[in-house]
Amino acid sequence: MRVLFEHVTALTMDPALPELKNGFVAVEGAKIAYAGYARPAGEFDRVIDCTNKIMLPGLVNAHTHVPMSLLRGYGGGCDLHTWLNQYIFPAEAKLDPRCVAAGTALGLAEMIASGTTCINDMYMYTETIAQTVLDAGLSANLSCGGVYFGAPEDFSPETCNDCQNTKALRENWHGAGDGQILVDASIHAEYTSNGPLWQWVADYARQYNLGMHVHISETRSEHENCLQKYGKTPIALFDQYGVWERGGAAAHCVWVADNDMELMEKRSITAVHNPMSNLKLASGVARVPQLLEAGVNVALGTDGVASNNSHDLFEEIKLAAVLHKGVSGDPMAVSARQALAMATVNGAKALGRDTGVLAAGKIADIILLDASRPNLIPCHDLAENLVYSARGSDVCMNMARGRVIYENGTFLTLDLEKLRAEVEGYALPHIFGGND
């Protein structure tokens, strides 16, 4: 399949050609073959006129728990302890693979319609998630979020569910769909496991050259309890075990210390900023300007929608760009272009993927926004409009790996009616009984 986009206005995230105005982008198979001003030669299966559209690399949601879509808004308005223990955990205990498939497809629909082409997901029933993502057409790094509450001396990978799940996921899915699915090693968090699991995960990741996905210093108490228990911060503690040998995606990093930032830069650890979730759960405001200053790669995530409650990355982009200005008092903190980089090229780097940039050779993850809507008029500056004025709902086309999966409100890989019936007819009654 060869596709030509013409009359392209784009923010490319490619330093060699940052903006295109009335240019061309050509796609061959799953890759971008060309981005520039000369009309590419040859025949195309489809030519897409991009007049009155804005093109951007598909967005990378670098921290998600996508099946939690089913819990959107559930138990909202409570304090954290009540919310987790009386609502979220009991509901999650009732999940089965069919629920997870429905919740994943629902979350992916929302993500696709708002411009996401690649996700970094940590959850349970991950093989079900993998199949659902494969069918939907996006790319995903998937991980099991290893937890181990037993005594360190009792640990055995043979009896640890998350070790076995990680092995099965890797064996069955790593690299599936020509790299569409990648499997990462993962520790849920410091406070939900201990040394032997961390060592196993680090060793397993080294053995198979896997990425790493961990929750880090999300809340003050988590960060301070770790310091008290181990005399080290979570970032430094995991470093001792070799968890960061190939970098990693460290979700949240709200409370990381200055020393952590140095180590993160040195080890190529990405801080995945989830500003909406961090505000909603009252976790605090990550020190993003300092992370950037320290040279740390910063990406963006929505987290699960039970604590957001939206999968629209354009909300995170805008929030990341305004929040740190307001909190620091510096109107230059986190520029529009920096926020866009977090949601595209920086996310790709975190996931070890060759996407997030519109340039020849990159994966053809491409979105178009409808620039004729009143909220995008006028356009004095492309990046400013994309960050502060665009909404996920302005996305009118989503191409993932060279395939159009969403166009003008129509999902081309998901059956929305069937999906709604599955969510409302099976998943919700299964989890919540007849009361919901």
Add this chain to the structure above:
Amino acid sequence: MRVLFEHVTALTMDPALPELKNGFVAVEGAKIAYAGYARPAGEFDRVIDCTNKIMLPGLVNAHTHVPMSLLRGYGGGCDLHTWLNQYIFPAEAKLDPRCVAAGTALGLAEMIASGTTCINDMYMYTETIAQTVLDAGLSANLSCGGVYFGAPEDFSPETCNDCQNTKALRENWHGAGDGQILVDASIHAEYTSNGPLWQWVADYARQYNLGMHVHISETRSEHENCLQKYGKTPIALFDQYGVWERGGAAAHCVWVADNDMELMEKRSITAVHNPMSNLKLASGVARVPQLLEAGVNVALGTDGVASNNSHDLFEEIKLAAVLHKGVSGDPMAVSARQALAMATVNGAKALGRDTGVLAAGKIADIILLDASRPNLIPCHDLAENLVYSARGSDVCMNMARGRVIYENGTFLTLDLEKLRAEVEGYALPHIFGGND
């Protein structure tokens, strides 16, 4: 015109009947005739099936400068001083009534499509704004934002432009469209005027029983300079002149003191919270939980889109609900229902208008959201979904004063093509020359 909404799921903001599930709402002329569970008798000109929709009172944007739509994203990425002096002020100096009409219509289109039915606007060429609003069908409180930079002893209302503009606006427009347009008295801010103007505005408002619209304590330096200059905060200073005799809408209130909050409660002054603008301009975070605790009426505004850059009040609702949780560390700070009240009934109170509530006798300002979209599924709680998951783009119908002005993407009072041509063909070249 009699309209019946059936199968209504609604958050009414009426304490007597907070939620409707499969109920009825009837509209007669510009007013709501009924909201409840018994099907109203009689003939209707139109019956609207609200299955898979959510109904909410039309939103009140309690602080705007709507013609600034033309400056959306202009000069973004600069520090405040450069932004104002090198970009915004020179551009505003080139405005003429035709530009203002185009910019107003553009901003109103964006507001209408995202569920706003009533605005509180302060700008120049206000008679042009009045005519544009009247045609578009929303309600508006309009004011001139009085400035006076002369010496106090030289002040005369006869030679002060903003006094003359306020008089003309009141004489020609106050109450127009059966109350659709109301004219407020207004002081732009403490730092852009002095005593004789404040006295004139207070006296004029008293004479004609007008509302009041003022910028208050938006930045730290503004608040502290006022304290230094007058020994009083802006709220207390204006109180001396009788500015707050009939309450008022005090925009921003980021730096108001505890004593100010007491006075605000006593004088029925509304704090109009503009969280996005305050973050983007690095003004800070208003102490909204404390304002609520002090019993102050808190409403929401977008401010002008040059500092936002969006007129979508659903963004402000969500931000108001999450920001104070994150900054205070309290996950219960500003509930979903409190945030919705700010954008509806509290805004109506600030503007002295009988809207913002779905109940018999209220103005028929009503919006419908499409609840079948993936981002609104499932719905465990109506308020949680409306605040944390809904976006302005989910609005599928906007009825203002009993008249449907927007439905399923179509504007019924604005010609979007003509409007774009006017913005791009006249207003932008007029302001920015051929370079933009």
